[in-house]
Amino acid sequence: MSGGRVGFCLSDKKRKRMNLDAFAVFCEGHGVDVVQIDLTRPLVHQGPFDVIVHKLSDVIVEAEQDSQSQQLLANFQSYVSAHPATVLLDPLPAMTRLLDRFASYRIMSELRESLRDWSICSPPYLEIHRASEPPSIQQAMMTQGVSFPLICKTRVAHGSLSHEMSLIFSGGGLEDIRPPCVLQSFVNHGAVLHKVFVVGDRHFCVERPSLKNFPSGACDRKTIFFNSHEVSKPESNSDLTALDGQTASRAPPSSEAVAALVGELRVQLGMALFGVDLIISIHTHTLTVIDINIFPGYEGVPQFFSSLLSHIESVLDQRQAGGGPSAATTGL
Ligand SMILES: Nc1ncnc2c1ncn2[C@@H]1O[C@H](COP(=O)(O)OP(=O)(O)OP(=O)(O)O)[C@@H](O)[C@H]1O
Ligand SMILES: O=P(O)(O)O[C@H]1[C@H](O)[C@H](O)[C@H](OP(=O)(O)O)[C@@H](OP(=O)(O)O)[C@@H]1O
Numbered sequence: 001m002s003g004g005r006v007g008f009c010l011s012d013k014k015r016k017r018m019n020l021d022a023f024a025v026f027c028e029g030h031g032v033d034v035v036q037i038d039l040t041r042p043l044v045h046q047g048p049f050d051v052i053v054h055k056l057s058d059v060i061v062e063a064e065q066d067s068q069s070q071q072l073l074a075n076f077q078s079y080v081s082a083h084p085a086t087v088l089l090d091p092l093p094a095m096t097r098l099l100d101r102f103a104s105y106r107i108m109s110e111l112r113e114s115l116r117d118w119s120i121c122s123p124p125y126l127e128i129h130r131a132s133e134p135p136s137i138q139q140a141m142m143t144q145g146v147s148f149p150l151i152c153k154t155r156v157a158h159g160s161l162s163h164e165m166s167l168i169f170s171g172g173g174l175e176d177i178r179p180p181c182v183l184q185s186f187v188n189h190g191a192v193l194h195k196v197f198v199v200g201d202r203h204f205c206v207e208r209p210s211l212k213n214f215p216s217g218a219c220d221r222k223t224i225f226f227n228s229h230e231v232s233k234p235e236s237n238s239d240l241t242a243l244d245g246q247t248a249s250r251a252p253p254s255s256e257a258v259a260a261l262v263g264e265l266r267v268q269l270g271m272a273l274f275g276v277d278l279i280i281s282i283h284t285h286t287l288t289v290i291d292i293n294i295f296p297g298y299e300g301v302p303q304f305f306s307s308l309l310s311h312i313e314s315v316l317d318q319r320q321a322g323g324g325p326s327a328a329t330t331g332l
């Protein structure tokens with residue numbers, strides 16, 4: 001296998017979080033050149049690239065309102081269009097879809113059918129497109145099977161504002177939602193989150209703190225506002241995650257069920273770098289998918305560098321062997 005030239009297009013924050021400099025040194029030892037792409041300069045002067053690894057989510061979200069971000073995105077897209085042999089990890093349309101919780105939650109809700117042999121589900125949810133009166137929302141909740149307590153999340157799924165959420169306990173709390181958003185039934189799961197990190201054909205499960213249990217059904221309690229990054233990072237420890245009293249520690253998800261879920265999502269998403277958040281209902285013991293992330297942090301996965309390099313090398317091999325469009329466009 002000959003080497004290759006891999007461009008990384010990441011925000012400064014993401015580049016530091018993944019320690020791209022260390023990854024570049026790791027790759028050089030394997031004959032793969034890693035280059036940090038500067039989106040403000042023409043990519044044609046920085047190329048050529050066999051593969052581009054990117055997380056353009058911030059630029060795509062900002063391009064909705066900001067002309068400079070629109071220009072950066074246009075520069076990137078025109079380079080990619082002019083260089084179809086360059087493999088994107090991951091394809092822009094697949095990544096853009098996961099920026100919208102309306103889209104990613106539809107994919108999650110379809111898993112119940114495609115993975116019915118594994119009793120994997122996702123909580124009932126409601127798309128709230130615009131301001132609506134609480135009675136009409138509650139009517140729609142009944143129709144969709146969404147029950148209190150519920151968790152309200154912004155429609156935009158990535159970027160700093162996307163992690164601001166709220167727990168709503170009754171109809172009165174519906175005054176606190178700010179559409180566009182999703183309302184998802186809260187599932188008691190014993191304050192343990194199972195993060196599945198996917199890198200190509202490999203995946204890794206990491207346990208994390210998570211929201212504690214709350215009484216089922218509506219109750220007269222004020223809305224709780226929180227940021228998800230205060231709840232499910234390795235170091236998260238708040239009164240929202242502390243379990244009241246001891247609960248039996250739950251067995252981790254079945255590795256076969258997780259493998260089936262990852263296999264299905266890799267096909268549905270057409271992506272190589274993503275994360276899936278799973279909880280296990282304390283009532284039904286069902287494996288419940290609550291979130292899908294593009295290019296997550298892979299914190300707690302010591303095999304990340306070797307797995308990412310291995311996937312990049314497999315993509316380079318496919319290109320060398322003249323892999324068809326499926327190899328060049330999906331990064332699978
Ligand atoms: N339906 C649910 N039932 C119970 N707990 C939930 C539910 N949805 C989310 N949570 C809790 O809220 C946390 C954050 O939810 P979610 O993962 O959707 O937010 P996020 O901002 O997309 O997170 P990240 O991007 O960091 O993965 C979860 O880790 C879990 O603790
Ligand atoms: O684009 P954003 O900032 O939303 O990406 C987040 C992502 O949504 C997840 O919150 C990642 O956390 P993990 O799922 O725990 O990996 C974040 O990774 P981190 O290393 O920055 O915490 C992404 O930034």
Ligand SMILES: [Mg+2]
Nearest residue numbers: 277291292293
């Ligand atoms: Mg999450």
